[in-house]
Amino acid sequence: MARKASIIGGGVIGGGWAARFLLNGWDVSVFDPDPQAERKIGEVLANARRSLPALSDVPMPAEGRLSFAASIAESVEGADYIQESVSERLPLKHRVFAEIQAVAKGVPIGSSTSGFKPSELQEGAADPSTIFVSHPFNPVYLLPLSEIVPSPKSDLQIIENAKEILREIGMFPLHVRKEIDAHIADRFLEAVWREALWLVKDGIATTEEIDEAIRMGFGLRWGQMGLFETYRVAGGEAGMKHFMAQFGPCLQWPWTKLTDVPEFTEELVDLIAGQSDEQSGKYTIRELERIRDQNLIGFLRALKDRNWGAGKVLLDHDKRRRASFHETGKTGEGAPLVMAEMQVLPGWIDYNGHMTESRYLFASSETSDAFLRLIGADMDYVANGHSYYTAETHIMHLGEAKLGDRLTGTLQVLHADEKRLHVFIRILRGDEVVASLEQMLLHVDMKAGRTCPAAPEVLAKLLPIAEAHGSLPRPAAAGRFVGQRK
Ligand SMILES: NC(=O)C1=CN([C@@H]2O[C@H](COP(=O)(O)OP(=O)(O)OC[C@H]3O[C@@H](n4cnc5c(N)ncnc54)[C@H](O)[C@@H]3O)[C@@H](O)[C@H]2O)C=CC1
Numbered sequence: 001m002a003r004k005a006s007i008i009g010g011g012v013i014g015g016g017w018a019a020r021f022l023l024n025g026w027d028v029s030v031f032d033p034d035p036q037a038e039r040k041i042g043e044v045l046a047n048a049r050r051s052l053p054a055l056s057d058v059p060m061p062a063e064g065r066l067s068f069a070a071s072i073a074e075s076v077e078g079a080d081y082i083q084e085s086v087s088e089r090l091p092l093k094h095r096v097f098a099e100i101q102a103v104a105k106g107v108p109i110g111s112s113t114s115g116f117k118p119s120e121l122q123e124g125a126a127d128p129s130t131i132f133v134s135h136p137f138n139p140v141y142l143l144p145l146s147e148i149v150p151s152p153k154s155d156l157q158i159i160e161n162a163k164e165i166l167r168e169i170g171m172f173p174l175h176v177r178k179e180i181d182a183h184i185a186d187r188f189l190e191a192v193w194r195e196a197l198w199l200v201k202d203g204i205a206t207t208e209e210i211d212e213a214i215r216m217g218f219g220l221r222w223g224q225m226g227l228f229e230t231y232r233v234a235g236g237e238a239g240m241k242h243f244m245a246q247f248g249p250c251l252q253w254p255w256t257k258l259t260d261v262p263e264f265t266e267e268l269v270d271l272i273a274g275q276s277d278e279q280s281g282k283y284t285i286r287e288l289e290r291i292r293d294q295n296l297i298g299f300l301r302a303l304k305d306r307n308w309g310a311g312k313v314l315l316d317h318d319k320r321r322r323a324s325f326h327e328t329g330k331t332g333e334g335a336p337l338v339m340a341e342m343q344v345l346p347g348w349i350d351y352n353g354h355m356t357e358s359r360y361l362f363a364s365s366e367t368s369d370a371f372l373r374l375i376g377a378d379m380d381y382v383a384n385g386h387s388y389y390t391a392e393t394h395i396m397h398l399g400e401a402k403l404g405d406r407l408t409g410t411l412q413v414l415h416a417d418e419k420r421l422h423v424f425i426r427i428l429r430g431d432e433v434v435a436s437l438e439q440m441l442l443h444v445d446m447k448a449g450r451t452c453p454a455a456p457e458v459l460a461k462l463l464p465i466a467e468a469h470g471s472l473p474r475p476a477a478a479g480r481f482v483g484q485r486k
Pocket residue numbers: 008009010011012013014031032033034037085086087088089092096112113114115135136137138
């Protein structure tokens with residue numbers, strides 16, 4: 001049965017939390033007294049459906065059930081996790097925690113607060129131990145970070161359970177060891193925001209020029225290495241110490257106005273809002289959200305290809321989801337092995353409006369790679385210098401896969417010996433075969449660059465499967481050549 005998350009406050013951030021939980025298979029109950037909340041969450045969810053699945057080639061679990069509760073009590077009833085995302089006002093948050101704890105006992109209650117400390121949130125609570133900060137970043141459905149901040153009164157088991165729940169929905173819980181106003185990340189954002197406001201107020205730069213200064217340069221660096229690793233590299237071969245010796249003195253120079261906050265006069269607000277309209281007013285907020293999401297997908301995918309930073313979190317999440325698939329996957333004898341599940345994503349569609357041909361080969365690789373992992377020819381095996389290489393493939397396109405279709409890859413071993421692995425892969429949509437691929441793989445000594453017998457432990461797994469598959473009907477398309485009459 002799906003687990004239940006209760007989301008209290010369904011604005012920008014609550015909507016993002018709701019989407020993240022729902023798309024990861026949790027049932028979600030939202031409470032928000034705003035009559036527009038249902039519409040707003042619907043729009044956030046539409047954006048999330050368009051973007052979150054595009055981060056991965058492993059299909060999302062079946063979406064959970066979304067409901068809107070008439071009260072906090074109804075929303076938190078039976079919840080396994082509660083996330084508070086109401087407006088940033090402490091007395092309001094206190095009232096909300098009191099209502100939650102009148103019903104929910106011992107359940108983790110994360111607060112999205114951008115700046116309040118957990119001990120402030122816990123003041124006057126019936127049970128302070130279950131309330132902690134879980135501060136996410138917008139858009140919550142795409143960005144992995146959530147700062148988890150306990151206070152000395154927090155129950156550390158509740159904190160660990162909450163961190164595990166966040167990992168399960170693909171997030172990166174960063175445990176902040178000492179509570180402080182605005183946690184870790186918002187301290188930076190506030191500093192940069194203050195400095196930027198002064199630059200506009202003093203007529204040094206427009207909102208657009210400031211954004212260019214960030215996105216054409218250091219913003220790109222920060223997204224993949226952060227601050228310290230970036231500066232370490234900037235120190236050249238002499239590293240961090242040299243960097244600090246060179247740039248340390250500037251900290252005493254008037255390079256920033258950090259402690260000084262410009263007054264939010266009507267004039268300053270108008271100046272900033274006017275420049276911002278000129279810069280970005282040609283797009284609606286929803287259009288900007290979609291542009292942002294597509295940029296983030298490309299950026300996060302690039303990081304994923306390098307197993308680096310936020311991309312590593314995505315890869316780890318894929319691994320977890322693949323492992324749970326194999327626990328439940330049908331790998332019984334007497335049938336082709338069900339090795340992969342995929343979903344046709346927006347980038348897989350060609351100008352004919354269906355899945356492009358290279359993706360059939362991709363789907364086949366997902367299937368055969370999973371099989372190779374099953375028989376022990378996995379990444380450790382490859383790191384030790386041995387692998388299977390594909391020598392020949394014949395693809396038959398039998399149907400049209402369309403956007404959003406869920407596909408399954410099955411594999412039947414036609415023949416295997418010490419060096420050769422001859423397989424027949426079917427790509428199915430339900431029971432319909434949309435493509436079949438016949439493939440010959442050869443076992444290779446990667447250093448020597450030639451074929452060699454597979455390791456005994458790999459053969460010990462492979463050969464019994466080949467023998468079992470020997471009793472399966474041989475696919476009619478096996479051995480077929482291009483142009484052969486039916
Ligand atoms: N917007 C941002 O960039 C970020 C905001 N946060 C934090 O997330 C929290 C929510 O912020 P946003 O979503 O931006 O604000 P928002 O204004 O978009 O949403 C707040 C929602 O709370 C609802 N609300 C008010 N009283 C309520 C009650 N008694 N019960 C249930 N819902 C109630 C409002 O109707 C509104 O829909 C704040 O604590 C904020 O500091 C955290 C990360 C980023």
